[in-house]
Amino acid sequence: MPKMAYVCMRLIAYKDKIKMNNKTEIFKALADETRLRILNLFIKFGESLCVCELTDALKLPQYHISKHLNVIRNSGILKPEREGTWVYYKLDNSNSDIKDLVKFLKNFLTEQQLEADYNSLKQRLLLREEGKCVIGFVSEVDLIKKIKIKTKE
Amino acid sequence: MPKMAYVCMRLIAYKDKIKMNNKTEIFKALADETRLRILNLFIKFGESLCVCELTDALKLPQYHISKHLNVIRNSGILKPEREGTWVYYKLDNSNSDIKDLVKFLKNFLTEQQLEADYNSLKQRLLLREEGKCVIGFVSEVDLIKKIKIKTKE
DNA sequence: TGACAATATGCCCAAAATGGCATATGTTTG
DNA sequence: CAAACATATGCCATTTTGGGCATATTGTCA
Numbered sequence: 001m002p003k004m005a006y007v008c009m010r011l012i013a014y015k016d017k018i019k020m021n022n023k024t025e026i027f028k029a030l031a032d033e034t035r036l037r038i039l040n041l042f043i044k045f046g047e048s049l050c051v052c053e054l055t056d057a058l059k060l061p062q063y064h065i066s067k068h069l070n071v072i073r074n075s076g077i078l079k080p081e082r083e084g085t086w087v088y089y090k091l092d093n094s095n096s097d098i099k100d101l102v103k104f105l106k107n108f109l110t111e112q113q114l115e116a117d118y119n120s121l122k123q124r125l126l127l128r129e130e131g132k133c134v135i136g137f138v139s140e141v142d143l144i145k146k147i148k149i150k151t152k153e
Numbered sequence: 154m155p156k157m158a159y160v161c162m163r164l165i166a167y168k169d170k171i172k173m174n175n176k177t178e179i180f181k182a183l184a185d186e187t188r189l190r191i192l193n194l195f196i197k198f199g200e201s202l203c204v205c206e207l208t209d210a211l212k213l214p215q216y217h218i219s220k221h222l223n224v225i226r227n228s229g230i231l232k233p234e235r236e237g238t239w240v241y242y243k244l245d246n247s248n249s250d251i252k253d254l255v256k257f258l259k260n261f262l263t264e265q266q267l268e269a270d271y272n273s274l275k276q277r278l279l280l281r282e283e284g285k286c287v288i289g290f291v292s293e294v295d296l297i298k299k300i301k302i303k304t305k306e
Numbered sequence: 307t308g309a310c311a312a313t314a315t316g317c318c319c320a321a322a323a324t325g326g327c328a329t330a331t332g333t334t335t336g
Numbered sequence: 337c338a339a340a341c342a343t344a345t346g347c348c349a350t351t352t353t354g355g356g357c358a359t360a361t362t363g364t365c366a
Contacts, residue, residue, distance in 0.1 A: 023264065024186045031184035032324090033177045051343060064325070066344055071323095085333050085342045097261065104257040108250065109176065136342060185354085204313060217355070219314055224353095238312045238363050289312060 022076070026101065029075035034060065035068050039077065040114040041121050043105055048081065048088035049121075050133040057121035062137065077101070086133055126150065175229065179254065182228035187213065188221045192230065193267040194274050196258055201234065201241035202274075203286040210274035215290065230254070239286055279303065 029035055037058055041049060055065045069089055072078045077098055078089045092098050126147050127135055138146065182188055190211055194202060208218045222242055225231045230251055231242045245251050279300050280288055291299065 023262065024184065024189060027180055027183035027189070028323095030180035031177065036177060036180070061326080062343070063327080063345080067324085070344080082333085082343095085340095087343060100257070100261060104253070104261075108253060108257075111176065187354090214356080215313070216315080216357080220354080223314080235313095235363085238310095240313060 022097075025075040026077065026097070029072045029077055032068070032071075034058070034064070035072055036109065037114065037117050038065070038068055038072065039105065040109050041117060042078065042089070042091050043102055043109065044114075044118045045121065045125075046091075048090040050086045050088045052086070052136045053121065053124050053133055054089075056124045056138055056143070057117060059120075059140070083132070088133075123147065175250070178228040179230065179250070182225045182230055185221070185224075187211070187217070188225055189262065190267065190270050191218065191221055192225065192258065193262050194270060195231065195242070195244050196255055196262065197267075197271045198274065198278075199244075201243040203239045203241045205239075205289050206274065206277050206286055207242075209277045209291055209296070210270060212273070212293070236285070241286075276300065 030039070038054060041054060041057060051062065051065060051069065054069075055062045058065065069078065069080075073080060073089070076092060076095060079092045081088045081090070091102055093102075123143060124138070127133075127138070127143070127150065135146075183192070191207060194207060194210060204215065204218060204222065207222075208215045211218065222231065222233075226233060226242070229245060229248060232245045234241045234243070244255055246255075276296060277291070280286075280291070280296070280303065288299075
């Protein structure tokens with residue numbers, strides 16, 4: 001049976017494969033619509049974002065965002081930083097692969113949904129004080145109210 | 154036919170998603186080690202490759218390659234062309250997104266395994282005649298024999 | 307037409323990913 | 337310390353994915 005012999009070869013070939021998990025993991029991190037939307041915000045904004053800001057911008061459950069952030073983080077694209085109760089994530093620019101990837105994605109991600117997400121984020125960022133997030137989850141309605149109050153000050 | 158129903162559902166489901174699908178599907182196509190290895194061969198070689206050449210280069214079962222090719226094809230990265238019994242796939246350079254992606258990947262995919270795969274492919278390509286594949290699956294041993302015969306000619 | 311070759315696909319199973327919910331963890335503040 | 341808040345995670349059910357195998361499909365040629 002030539003076919004059996006063939007399969008045997010396969011198994012051997014598999015064993016000594018040289019890990020290329022890194023790159024595969026990176027693409028797995030990109031292979032989900034929500035995660036692409038999350039990354040899009042980091043790429044467009046370019047700086048740290050905290051979990052509640054992402055949650056509000058994308059209007060998804062907090063645990064949902066948190067889990068996806070974990071996947072992206074494990075791929076090496078994002079790294080977290082705690083500041084008190086808040087956790088900020090940011091692109092890991094110390095990794096040249098990630099830098100190249102981000103540069104590429106900046107031009108590659110052009111969907112309208114992603115623009116809309118970024119606009120949503122920009123609204124939410126109006127509530128920052130001295131460049132930092134100072135409030136947790138805000139409903140869409142409350143956000144508008146709070147922004148009005150803030151701009152009157 | 155259940156198949157028709159399935160296809161219908163797909164089309165509907167696709168419809169009410171906000172575009173994005175393209176990009177997510179593209180990254181899903183990249184999110185698997187075997188598929189990255191397949192794409193690597195197209196990127197490095199730059200021209201059409203037939204299924205049996207890929208199969209021999211990567212030393213994986215034919216159905217395995219065939220299934221992965223189907224995923225990559227559905228993402229729009231590769232397109233097939235039949236030539237008699239052989240089916241050649243090639244990068245879809247008519248799509249500018251794909252062109253950009255390929256350009257990026259050319260620098261991004263640097264793993265040793267991928268170099269080894271390409272070397273394996275180059276060996277296999279020695280059996281081509283007038284730039285075309287003229288033989289099906291060849292075991293590693295047979296490949297070496299055939300190359301010897303060929304170079305003596 | 308029949309045999310054969312190259313490729314694709316249907317079915318099954320196991321593993322992994324995903325979403326939803328509840329709750330745990332870690333931090334600040336009173 | 338307790339309470340409140342931001343974030344993370346464990347568990348469950350469901351879906352998706354990938355590998356393996358057999359076989360179907362498509363095309364060639366005698």
